[in-house]
Amino acid sequence: MNIGKKFANFTGVLVIYIVTILFVVPQAFAAGDAKKPESQDWEFQGVFGKFDKPSIKRGLQVYIEVCSSCHSLDQVAYRNLLDIGLTDDEAKAVAEEFEVTDGPDGEGEMFERPARLSDKFVAPFSNENAARAANNGAYPPDLSLIAKAHPGGVDYVYSLLTGFKDEAPEGVELGEDMSYNPYFPGKQISMAQPLYDDSVEYPDGTPATVAQMSWDMANFLHWTAEPEMEQRKSMGWKVVLFLLVLTALLYAVKRQTWAKLH
């Protein structure tokens, strides 16, 4: 076999190898046949990214008025709402809308009381079986970390919430009580479309379109999943600045030391 042929064989194998890695492997690992979420321009992205607090606050309202009847938010305490700009009284007012079971009291009885700032967000169901029983057997997952836990992240939350279709495309058979949504694995989901235009009324006058509420919800769930993001980024900058100053100092010292030796 001459060198040219060997080389051609080698290149052929290499091309097959690269094509497999680039196109076949990712397909196999993609979440079933679900559509890839469209990536959006979020304000929190990039090294200078910040939380969009007005949007996060609107998302909180959407969560309370719409999603909280099915989804829990176990990792967030009412006290954490101070971080997104609610005053003490506003956060207390949010907490007091929910009842928690406390106790036992002096007689050994459990009792209900309004939630306090130190309580975690109250879950709509006391256990998974109750949640499933109320949702035709499907489990509405806790939303605290969904924006981090799902591979599509915040873009998935946005795409899913805006992606409901009234009817499945021709040839697709929907299961009982299922809704068509191309972004969910299997393209059908047992959550009915939760948001419609004007599902909530925003006090800041922002028109409550499905896209706007989904945007705000995604910003809110990004914050619940990574509340320490702003601190992390500003710490990163301090470290970089420190290292730059340190480098300059060491360089000056080095020059001075060697100047004497020459």
Ligand code: HEC
């Ligand atoms: C009537 C109950 C109900 C309401 C209200 C509701 N959901 Fe759901 N949700 C569910 C159920 C049930 C599932 C699980 C669906 C499945 O497994 O097919 C689900 C699934 C989801 C998922 C997908 C989770 C995953 O693992 O991919 C997200 C995200 C979600 N809901 C967000 C929301 C948001 C945001 C709201 C409020 C705007 C909301 N839901 C309102 C019942 C509800």
